Amino acid sequence: MQDLVALSVYSFNIPYLNIAVSINPVTIITTWIIMVVIFILAKVSVSRLSMIPSRAQVAAEGLYAWFDETLEESMGKAGREFVPFIATLFVFVLLCNWSSLIPNVKSPTSDMNTCFALGILVLFVSHGYAIRKKGLKKYLKAYFEPTPILFFSNVISEISKVLSHSLRLFGNLFAGGLLIALVPILLVQLFKWWGVPLGIIAMPLLNAFFGLFLGGVQALVFTLLAAAYINVISE
């Protein structure tokens, strides 16, 4: 049943443009489940605030305070407006990356659509904030900034920022998931019988490195780069 759902990709055709749009149901369902989990975690950790904090409250306060300090020293006073957005982005990407450790669950960020959606989200937020803060004329003038000859170079650098931002997340997670799925098969094919105990030793190490460590680092890099992009465009 899981295989049938994983292989089925719902696709429909936009009539006039003849473009085929496809949706992966597994990714969408997993994303919704992660959103529900984040909501429950947030409700639980803020439910009974007291001066002697419980462990969940300590974790939530630590996360918020760390992002508050980091954003305030990099973006100034206006940085504090962005703490909810950046912290939520971080928690969402972190839980998406770490959800591949649960057996039979494919992490949503190993699907290219989620990563590009997050990249386009950061694009809209950063450019929208820059237009609202600087006004449309100053924002457009910034593209001609050092010399007007560099206009196309500036436009292309904005587009390539979005591409590299999303593809870094996608590539690390996709390759990690593929390696974790392929290594037991390869070990059994190469070592025929000794592959099974070698697999039992090697799999937790692989899962710890590619799943926990790289997943956490990639979530942090994604978030800090998003904050840096918002900062750079709005100067």
Added chain:
Amino acid sequence: MDAVWAAETAKQVQETAQASGIDSATLIKVAALLGAGFCMGVGAIGAAIGEGFIGGKTVESMARQPELQGALTRTMILADAIAETTGVYSLIVAIVLIFVI
């Protein structure tokens, strides 16, 4: 223009296949696997050199100011993830070549 180029390439693959006695689909697969090997092999060089440089500079800075160890380690891991990016691009291309074509 694109269709003409595609038709000529397909004709050349067919001629090469018939001249050397290999099936045309096998030839495409052979070329894709070879390309995947080159792609990942050359792409890994840049990532490794960049990260080695980052590690060396971090150790140097830690020797100059040992009290900044925590901040330096965090910055090093951040810079590592960014330097790894182009290596990951070539990994994506290699995986697409092996499994999709």
